[in-house]
Amino acid sequence: MPPTPSWLEIAVFYEIYPQTFFDSNGDGIGDLAGILQKLEYLQYLGVNAIWLNPCFASPFQDAGYDVSNYYQVAPRYGTNADLEKLFAEAHRLGMHIFLDLVPGHTSVENAWFKESCRPQPNEYSDWYIWTDSVWTWSAPGVQTVIGYAQRNANYITNFFHFQPALNYGFAVLDPKHPWQQPVDAPGPRAVRKELRNIMKFWLDRGADGFRVDMAGSLVKHDADGKATAAVWQEIRRWLDRDYPQAALVSEWSRPTVAIPAGFHMDFMLPFARNGYNSLFRLFDPDDHTNTSFFHPNGGGDIRFFLDEYLVNFRSTREQGLIAIPSGNHDTTPRLGNERTPADLQLAFLFLLTMPGVPFLYYGDEIGMRSADGLESKEGAYDRTGARTPMQWDDSANAGFSTAPAEALYLPVEAKPRHRTVAAQRDDPESLLNHVRKLIELRKEHPALGASGSFKPVHAEKNAYPFVYTRTGGGETVLVALNPAKSPCGVTLPGTLSKKPPQTLYGTENVFQRQGRKWLLKLPGVSGGLYLLS
Numbered sequence: 001m002p003p004t005p006s007w008l009e010i011a012v013f014y015e016i017y018p019q020t021f022f023d024s025n026g027d028g029i030g031d032l033a034g035i036l037q038k039l040e041y042l043q044y045l046g047v048n049a050i051w052l053n054p055c056f057a058s059p060f061q062d063a064g065y066d067v068s069n070y071y072q073v074a075p076r077y078g079t080n081a082d083l084e085k086l087f088a089e090a091h092r093l094g095m096h097i098f099l100d101l102v103p104g105h106t107s108v109e110n111a112w113f114k115e116s117c118r119p120q121p122n123e124y125s126d127w128y129i130w131t132d133s134v135w136t137w138s139a140p141g142v143q144t145v146i147g148y149a150q151r152n153a154n155y156i157t158n159f160f161h162f163q164p165a166l167n168y169g170f171a172v173l174d175p176k177h178p179w180q181q182p183v184d185a186p187g188p189r190a191v192r193k194e195l196r197n198i199m200k201f202w203l204d205r206g207a208d209g210f211r212v213d214m215a216g217s218l219v220k221h222d223a224d225g226k227a228t229a230a231v232w233q234e235i236r237r238w239l240d241r242d243y244p245q246a247a248l249v250s251e252w253s254r255p256t257v258a259i260p261a262g263f264h265m266d267f268m269l270p271f272a273r274n275g276y277n278s279l280f281r282l283f284d285p286d287d288h289t290n291t292s293f294f295h296p297n298g299g300g301d302i303r304f305f306l307d308e309y310l311v312n313f314r315s316t317r318e319q320g321l322i323a324i325p326s327g328n329h330d331t332t333p334r335l336g337n338e339r340t341p342a343d344l345q346l347a348f349l350f351l352l353t354m355p356g357v358p359f360l361y362y363g364d365e366i367g368m369r370s371a372d373g374l375e376s377k378e379g380a381y382d383r384t385g386a387r388t389p390m391q392w393d394d395s396a397n398a399g400f401s402t403a404p405a406e407a408l409y410l411p412v413e414a415k416p417r418h419r420t421v422a423a424q425r426d427d428p429e430s431l432l433n434h435v436r437k438l439i440e441l442r443k444e445h446p447a448l449g450a451s452g453s454f455k456p457v458h459a460e461k462n463a464y465p466f467v468y469t470r471t472g473g474g475e476t477v478l479v480a481l482n483p484a485k486s487p488c489g490v491t492l493p494g495t496l497s498k499k500p501p502q503t504l505y506g507t508e509n510v511f512q513r514q515g516r517k518w519l520l521k522l523p524g525v526s527g528g529l530y531l532l533s
């Protein structure tokens with residue numbers, strides 16, 4: 001069943017961290033006018049949707065995930081008019097844009113919070129979660145900030161101390177803490193109404209949807225996520241009615257909860273030593289060797305990912321989509337670290353042929369690497385290295401900005417070498433051109449669309465290769481992946497394909513007929529996409 005809205009079927013998203021994408025006015029910080037200028041590049045790359053990290057007014061203690069005014073673009077990025085212009089131009093080029101919605105907390109600088117801090121009861125008193133007195137220092141399962149306000153109470157934070165949690169109520173009320181409010185109290189109701197106002201404001205100005213920050217964090221003491229899901233279900237019913245072409249992707253990483261909650265898509269994220277991590281970012285705890293499946297060391301285990309993925313995929317298939325990102329602004333190291341362009345081609349072959357919706361993190365398409373040892377910027381801490389400026393060419397600051405190097409938001413990679421757009425654009429064998437080719441194939445072949453079916457053909461514990469098929473629109477394609485440096489082979493049922501599979505991408509002549517079976521032999525670090533018949 002194709003997803004709703006229909007544009008998701010062939011969507012390929014590109015995440016833009018606005019402060020480091022392209023600086024149009026030479027102040028050292030990327031901006032909306034800069035993104036507008038680079039839409040041509042995104043079109044050339046072939047992506048057709050953008051997720052913009054927060055671009056709203058903020059003191060930037062957490063890079064904009066601390067919003068002080070949801071209705072205003074941060075001046076360092078431009079104006080509301082600039083954002084509307086970006087929507088319009090993107091739409092003209094057939095692209096969609098998601099904003100980043102932070103529903104769970106605001107900045108302490110938000111006017112609502114400032115009002116809420118006042119000792120005199122007012123409209124905003126219950127918009128945040130406050131204990132009954134400043135002497136109620138702690139509460140189970142939540143974090144309090146002590147003695148911040150003039151009001152005789154402590155607030156609950158959602159993330160960092162300057163990100164007070166908006167009040168969506170408690171799913172289970174603890175009689176020992178009578179200050180906890182039920183989800184239908186006036187405060188939580190007003191907050192839910194405001195959330196919708198914010199979404200409506202930007203949808204009416206051209207946004208196509210939202211990436212939703214900490215989507216599962218809204219209602220407190222909600223272990224199974226059901227009360228938080230109810231908030232989103234209500235939003236989804238409203239979207240389906242009033243904005244049927246809008247979509248939401250959640251930062252939840254629990255598709256079996258997030259998709260029934262109403263999200264069109266949920267991300268798989270490295271929140272623990274989990275399946276997603278095991279693809280690209282698993283390290284031996286003792287000697288730090290890379291034990292990811294996508295690494296030439298060949299020490300990975302695809303089952304670690306697949307067993308978890310299949311549970312999620314099978315139970316959400318009819319309702320929503322899983323989004324597997326190449327990385328994001330929270331993940332280090334970047335995909336490009338410790339990998340050659342040939343290694344990266346295989347990672348992208350996987351990312352761009354899986355069901356659901358792929359998300360590419362800016363710069364991953366040219367193999368950008370995260371830097372170590374940078375001082376924390378705007379609350380990024382060890383995430384800082386993954387947020388350095390996009391590398392456009394070999395001019396000063398890798399073409400990101402005309403500002404003096406010391407005025408840049410973050411330094412550019414010291415020696416980008418071939419890891420720039422300019423160096424790769426004209427080289428048909430570059431990573432950039434491989435990624436472009438794979439995106440093109442994804443759009444051309446309905447089997448590779450978001451809702452095409454997925455079947456593992458060969459996926460053994462601690463072994464290579466990983467082989468799967470995708471079927472849709474009357475065709476079946478097979479993906480074979482051997483990221484390990486040692487060659488590998490496997491016999492597959494002869495019924496898979498009558499004729500020798502046709503190579504659509506990657507290593508040729510890998511299939512040999514052997515009696516009733518196909519023998520698939522892959523050299524080290526190789527793989528491809530094949531049409532079965």
Ligand code: NOJ
Nearest residue numbers: 062065102159213214330
């Ligand atoms: C998740 C965002 O991706 C991260 O960058 C941010 O720090 C936290 N949520 C808090 O909003």
Ligand code: CA
Nearest residue numbers: 023025029031
């Ligand atoms: Ca700028």
